[in-house]
Amino acid sequence: MSKAGYRVAVLGATGAVGQQMLKTLERLEFPVESLLPLSSKRSAGKKVMFKGEELTVQEATPDSFEGIELALFSAGGSVSKAMAPEAVKRGAIVVDNTSAFRMDKDVPLVVPEVNEGDLHDHQGIIANPNCSTIQMVVALEPIRKAYGLNKIVVSTYQAVSGAGAEAVDEMYQQSGQVLNNEEVKPEILPVGGDKKHYQIAYNAVPQIDLFQENGYTFEEMKMINETKKIMHDDELHVAATCVRLPVETGHSESVYIEVEQEGVSVSELKELLQGAPGVTLQDDPQEQVYPMAVDAAGKDDVFVGRIRHDLDNTKGFHLWVVADNLLKGAALNSVQIAFSLEKLGLLGK
Amino acid sequence: MSKAGYRVAVLGATGAVGQQMLKTLERLEFPVESLLPLSSKRSAGKKVMFKGEELTVQEATPDSFEGIELALFSAGGSVSKAMAPEAVKRGAIVVDNTSAFRMDKDVPLVVPEVNEGDLHDHQGIIANPNCSTIQMVVALEPIRKAYGLNKIVVSTYQAVSGAGAEAVDEMYQQSGQVLNNEEVKPEILPVGGDKKHYQIAYNAVPQIDLFQENGYTFEEMKMINETKKIMHDDELHVAATCVRLPVETGHSESVYIEVEQEGVSVSELKELLQGAPGVTLQDDPQEQVYPMAVDAAGKDDVFVGRIRHDLDNTKGFHLWVVADNLLKGAALNSVQIAFSLEKLGLLGK
Incomplete structure (x- = not known):
């Protein structure tokens, strides 16, 4: 009780x-x-x-x-x-x-x-788990359970609030400096504890957390290893490229998956995700309905859209997954x- | 003569x-x-x-x-x-x-x-060709020629200047409005000629050009079809997700490839790209050397970095490709x- x-x-x-x-x-x-x-x-x-x-x-x-x-x-x-x-x-x-x-x-x-x-x-x-892992597994677990999952290739579009409040301040400060033609002096991002710092305003930085021996960043290895652990599947192929963007809150992810089962349709995936726990489907391309970071910020759910079949692989699908990295993340x-x-x-x- | x-x-x-x-x-x-x-x-x-x-x-x-x-x-x-x-x-x-x-x-x-x-x-x-296609094929053609190429999965991080000078103005205007807590009224992006317009400042928008019947955007179909045509390979598997970012100039791409030949190493790829026409290799993770949009803007070459082996597929590799979308693009x-x-x-x- x-x-x-x-x-x-x-x-x-x-x-x-x-x-x-x-x-x-x-x-x-x-x-x-x-x-x-x-x-x-x-x-x-x-x-x-x-x-x-x-x-x-x-x-x-x-x-x-x-x-x-x-x-x-x-x-x-x-x-x-x-x-x-x-x-x-x-x-x-x-x-x-x-x-x-x-x-x-x-x-x-x-x-x-x-x-x-x-x-x-x-x-x-x-x-x-890591923020970028959480939103991905919430979106993919219903698919894995229903159809099996062999492969994930994810590229992330991550918000600066994932690096802390000081990183958010740095981004807005740099934005103002660029607008005023002032010099930008990066001090925190991409990684506070790393040697070099780069401009985040009006840029895309392919480094989140420190680089590991194998050329992947720690953030990328978190997504790879944590996903396998959470889904209880050491055989699952997972690959990640993690990128920091000038977005305050809301991580976005471009996710390519290959399911195990043949013959799955996009409409089946949409129906499945529509009823999935913690997921809101936002997927109507003709009406330009898809998830975006500025809409997801402050909301609890993981937003999924742009679901479409791979044009070459009948078991392949693409999704766009967005969530508030401070909340669900x-x-x-x-x-x-x-x-x-x-x-x-x-x-x- | x-x-x-x-x-x-x-x-x-x-x-x-x-x-x-x-x-x-x-x-x-x-x-x-x-x-x-x-x-x-x-x-x-x-x-x-x-x-x-x-x-x-x-x-x-x-x-x-x-x-x-x-x-x-x-x-x-x-x-x-x-x-x-x-x-x-x-x-x-x-x-x-x-x-x-x-x-x-x-x-x-x-x-x-x-x-x-x-x-x-x-x-x-x-x-x-389309800007996002050009920089990708410049980076991948040397690899295709040397080792064969079966599959490309690309997620793009595209600059607003690709949508014209007015889109650049809109992005900077919105940036200032967000900094000043003013209301943002999107009028151009993501696509001038489409029905709805969304904030680009501090956001990532998964729509470039109009949606097609199959759920892909025209930009994504351009990357898919043009790549096959330029490389003379209709059998090549190409998938693309195209995303607009608050970056003025410089498209970035997270590219996953599968080569045909077994046993290719990352150092072979690096060596190959170092001498490839139109390519500058920027790839030293331990020194945080990788391509970024703000560095590529104004330059002629296609910049390639973050080359690493897929951890599950011996024929799989990941690359980060950046170029000035108005110049080489x-x-x-x-x-x-x-x-x-x-x-x-x-x-x-």
Whole structure:
């Protein structure tokens, strides 16, 4: 049976995703008995709002998690690595929005519409997948279940808010500088921690996160590995090219898939996705109806359109998938995991 | 033997591409005896500069082409359809930058680095391919020639200058409006002649040109059909998703290919492209070296980077291809065709 409310902590409460977590917990009326906003030392003392109350953000220490039942983490991978085991030790379930634990085989990586059942195997930590992975698997899982899925080739069109609030500021600042014929001095994007920085305003930058030995970026490898893990299919072929754009919020994806079953039609796919959980179909080319980032921003669903048959491969299809990277791509999915945990009786035991 | 100079007309001389045609003829020192700038009635009387001289633009009529040896057209498909046969009738060779004749079997569709020899078959009109097609085939032809090519899946990231100077103005105007929290009222993009118009600033719009019956846009069908024609391979599998971005100049493309030959390595591809005509390799991930639109703008070459092996298919590779859509994508390619015609002794006969 559900409790009246849970003692919840949000770590990274002052960040772009943390702020959305607080708003989403409130908006979807997750049963919260008490809310503890936590942060790094740097942001401690700041105020955040929750259900009309002003709360003071506290510096996260291991003891912060005494008595906490649910902790939503979004304060960077190293913070998660240090703090998640401490929170679990003190009895909390951690839903972690960083990449720290996603590929650990003992950590379920969950998108509730796709693999909610994996939550039963949790050992204290549950990982929230990468933003660009989440929206893709929400759109593709109904297809995989119905017709099988052999191959995915995705090219992304990702918003700067995925790189944090400072990256958004940088984009708008550069936009103004270009408009005023002023010099642009990139300092953050494409990757705050990398050596070189490039203009994002009026540009498309084919780097998100650091490059790996194999020539792929870490973002691309996240999409590849996380998709296989969430769909429980190591044999699935997944390829990704991840690109940052001057868009504030809303990741778009051009997705090519090959299904297993022969004879699938576009109208079958449309019907399937129309009724799929978490999906809104926006697909009427003759009326110029298709998903766009500026429309998806602020909305919960994953928007799918431009579904069409490949002209050479009868098992091939193309889709355009758009979602709010801070909501379904991050905060909303974390809160949905919390609801799933509660529904499955896994919370507050 | 080459003549000292040719009598050249440029139709659409006041447009974005026409302007680049004049600049490119001058910059590359194409042998011009006389230059006649032509336009629609609306732009007639305007002044353009060529080799330091101010020329008055004249309204194009069939008789404008009397005595013209070479006519570069870039004034829209319907103008080309009406005027190109008239110019040919009067002895001119027409290099047409619209889609009017590209798929006619009697019209060579030429990218000089790829299929210069097709010029021998011309019957007066030569078509300049679509901007997004040109840069892709320049990058892929060396690979096709060396290793065979079975499949291309491309997702584009296209600049607004491809939609004309007014679209560029609209993008910058909308940018300013968003920065100032003013209402955005889209009037041109994604397609001037379509029913609905959408915000391009801080957005990604998956529509370039009008939708066809099959759910593809005309731009996507251009990439698919033109690529097969230029590469002389009807069996080649080509799929395209074309997306407009808030970038002024420089189309980027995320390209997935499958070669025919087994055992090709990334370093072989890099070596091949390093020496390929019209290609500059920019590919050093560890040093964050990859092509970007803002760098390619104003340059002649096609820039290729992020070359990497598909992780599942040994014959699969991914590339990132960027070029100036007004130069190699339009004006420069037209002028290069003119040079090729001269070299092959086909001009001024």
